Every structure is written in structure tokens, then in C-alpha cells.
Amino acid sequence: MMRSVITRSGYARMPARLIAAVVLIALAATTARGAAPATSPSQVIGNEITPAQQQAVERGLAWLAARQQRNGSYGAYGSSQGHAGITALAGLAFMSAGNLPGRGRYGDNVRKCLEYVLASARENGLIASDNSHGPMYGHGFATLFLAEVYGMAPNDEIKEKLQRAVKLLQKCQNHEGGWRYQPVPYDADISVTICSVMGLRAARDAGIKVEKDVIDRAIQYVRRCQNPDGGFSYVAGQGSGSGFARSAAGVASLYYAGVFEGNDLKRGLDYLKQFAPGRGTPMDESYFYYGNYYAVQAMFLAGGEYWARYYPGIRDVLLARQNRTTGSWTGEGGEDYATAMALIILQMPNRYLPVFHGKGPGS
Numbered sequence: 320m321m322r323s324v325i326t327r328s329g330y331a332r333m334p335a336r337l338i339a340a341v342v343l344i345a346l347a348a349t350t351a352r353g354a355a356p357a358t359s360p361s362q363v364i365g366n367e368i369t370p371a372q373q374q375a376v377e378r379g380l381a382w383l384a385a386r387q388q389r390n391g392s393y394g395a396y397g398s399s400q401g402h403a404g405i406t407a408l409a410g411l412a413f414m415s416a417g418n419l420p421g422r423g424r425y426g427d428n429v430r431k432c433l434e435y436v437l438a439s440a441r442e443n444g445l446i447a448s449d450n451s452h453g454p455m456y457g458h459g460f461a462t463l464f465l466a467e468v469y470g471m472a473p474n475d476e477i478k479e480k481l482q483r484a485v486k487l488l489q490k491c492q493n494h495e496g497g498w499r500y501q502p503v504p505y506d507a508d509i510s511v512t513i514c515s516v517m518g519l520r521a522a523r524d525a526g527i528k529v530e531k532d533v534i535d536r537a538i539q540y541v542r543r544c545q546n547p548d549g550g551f552s553y554v555a556g557q558g559s560g561s562g563f564a565r566s567a568a569g570v571a572s573l574y575y576a577g578v579f580e581g582n583d584l585k586r587g588l589d590y591l592k593q594f595a596p597g598r599g600t601p602m603d604e605s606y607f608y609y610g611n612y613y614a615v616q617a618m619f620l621a622g623g624e625y626w627a628r629y630y631p632g633i634r635d636v637l638l639a640r641q642n643r644t645t646g647s648w649t650g651e652g653g654e655d656y657a658t659a660m661a662l663i664i665l666q667m668p669n670r671y672l673p674v675f676h677g678k679g680p681g682s
Contacts, residue, residue, distance in 0.1 A: 360622035362622050380412070391434050404456055410428075412666070444490075456511060462485065466522040485529060489519075493505055509544050519537075538576045564609055592625060598632060
């Protein structure tokens with residue numbers, strides 16, 4: 320059944336309205352690059368994409384494509400064992416360059432990622448292919464990936480497994496409103512919560528039903544994680560200090576839960592601003608790629624000075640960190656993970672992924 324649904328020819332017959340939507344997104348991005356400096360949320364300035372950035376992305380995508388296992392997977396910490404969450408991130412990295420399953424230069428790579436993620440979906444809705452201690456991280460990334468594919472190239476198999484993934488997320492939300500490592504509603508932390516919230520937001524935008532009270536309770540939990548300095552704690556109510564990565568996750572959680580205005584959002588953005596790459600307080604290297612993956616989204620959704628100050632800095636830092644020989648990146652989670660994250664961050668100005676567009680107040 321899976322082969323008949325996700326063949327190259329099946330996606331080649333994607334409805335014209337979906338192709339037109341992709342083209343319109345590309346045209347909007349191209350137009351914005353020639354525009355005046357952005358003062359509104361979710362707008363590029365026009366100077367983000369440079370020849371050096373393009374070359375780095377091309378080399379990184381080529382490395383990532385060659386790195387893919389025969390079964391379509393990518394692994395954690397250099398392991399040959401497949402990891403559904405990292406495979407999903409690799410798929411998003413290819414999609415950030417405008418590829419869809421079976422369409423585009425890396426369309427076959429996206430298709431293989433999709434096949435692997437779908438094959439990793441269990442009957443209870445959990446998407447996991449590894450025996451790690453925290454499968455809900457990978458589940459959140461996989462849910463996001465399926466939602467992004469389904470929104471642009473829908474089919475019944477993706478819809479069925481995406482719906483199960485969403486139901487599992489809703490069932491596993493704890494009484495405080497958050498999520499944690501295991502698919503059980505016991506405790507919560509900000510890092511797994513953002514993965515879950517983002518997956519739910521993407522699914523809802525793709526037309527999958529998500530209960531409103533689940534999102535409302537998630538907002539309450541994230542707000543309880545915020546500290547007086549505007550940053551966010553790892554766990555709500557435990558008094559742990561603020562940090563860059565978890566604060567980026569906290570701000571992104573608010574945005575994807577539909578909070579686009581308010582003092583808590585501004586305080587969070589102002590806290591993150593002090594970590595502008597190359598200009599301020601050093602970031603925690605332990606979660607460099609994870610933190611910047613969410614920071615680039617938060618700053619883009621904020622727009623204006625936040626985006627103008629942040630993106631050129633992280634772009635230049637990532638270009639300096641790229642392996643000059645291979646085109647990959649290294650860091651927490653291994654080369655596959657770091658490279659996928661770096662490519663998503665660098666390609667944020669493309670705006671090809673629907674979840675990154677932002678919907679504005681009241682959405």
C-alpha cells in the first residue's frame with residue numbers, strides 16, 4: 320500500500336493548485352528579497368541570502384543526500400541505526416530548499432525520508448524507530464514533517480498516520496499542559512513541549528483536527544516556565560534559571576500556540592536578543608543547533624529588529640563552522656542531526672515550509 324501511495328509518479332501528478340501554491344511562496348520570497356528592511360513579522364529583509372550562504376547550503380544538501388541510508392533513514396550520533404526524528408529533520412532540510420517527495424533535485428531523498436517515517440509509525444500513533452530514552456522528541460519532529468508533506472502533497476496514508484500521531488500527542492499531554500520524554504501524561508519540560516506544540520500547529524494548519532483546550536493548556540504551561548528576566552526554565556515551577564536554548568523553545572512555543580502579542584512574548588524576545596551571534600552573550604554550546612533551530616523561527620516570526628540583528632549573525636557563524644572538506648556540520652546529536660538543523664536554519668529566508676509563515680494575531 321505504501322509503495323502505491325508515495326511513488327515518484329504519484330507526486331508528479333500533484334494537483335495544479337498545490338503546485339501553484341508552492342510557486343507563489345517562491346515568488347513571495349523572491350519579491351521580499353528586493354524589498355525595504357522588514358518592520359513586520361514574518362518578513363525577510365532582502366540581504367539574507369548571499370553567494371556564500373547559497374554555496375554552503377548546496378554543499379550541505381549534497382552531503383546530506385549522500386549520507387542517507389538505503390532504507391531512507393538518518394541516524395543519531397553517527398550510528399547506522401535509523402532515527403525517525405532525525406530522518407524527519409533531514410526531510411525538512413530538503414523541503415526547505417523547495418523539494419517535495421519525488422519532485423525537485425532532492426525529491427527522491429524526501430520520498431525516502433517519508434517512507435521511513437511512515438514505516439516507523441506504530442499502531443498507538445507513536446512515530447519512533449529507536450530505543451532512546453526520549454522518543455517524544457523524535458515523535459514531535461516526525462509529526463511536523465508528516466504535517467508539512469501532507470499540507471502540500473496530501474494522501475490517505477499520510478493523513479491516517481498523522482491523525483494517529485496527533486491523537487497520541489493530545490493523549491500524552493500532562494495535567495500541567497506540557498509533554499516530556501515518554502508517551503505518558505506524567506510530567507513535562509519546555510524542550511519536549513515545543514516539539515509537540517509545533518507538530519500540532521503544523522497538523523492543524525494542514526487541516527487535521529486539534530483540540531483547542533490542548534493548545535490553551537500548553538500556553539498556560541509555557542507561561543509558567545517563564546522567569547522574571549524574560550527567559551524560560553526547563554521545567555515549570557522548579558525555579559531553574561533561564562538559558563538560551565530553552566528560552567528560544569519557550570518563545571517559539573508561544574508563537575506556534577497562537578500567541579502573537581503580549582508582554583510575555585516581548586520579554587522572551589528581549590531575553591533572546593542578548594545572545595545575538597557574535598554580538599552578545601555566548602550561547603550554550605551543548606544545545607547550539609537545537610537552540611538556534613528555535614531561535615531562528617522565533618526571530619523570523621517577530622520580524623523587524625529581532626530578525627535583522629539575529630539572522631546575519633547566525634548565518635555567518637554557521638558558514639564558519641561548516642566542514643570545508645565535506646560540507647557537513649558537527650555538534651550535539653551527531654553529523655546527521657547537526658547538518659539537518661544547520662540547513663533548516665540557513666534556509667529560513669526561503670519560507671518554503673508552511674509552518675514558518677506565521678498567521679498573526681487571532682489565528
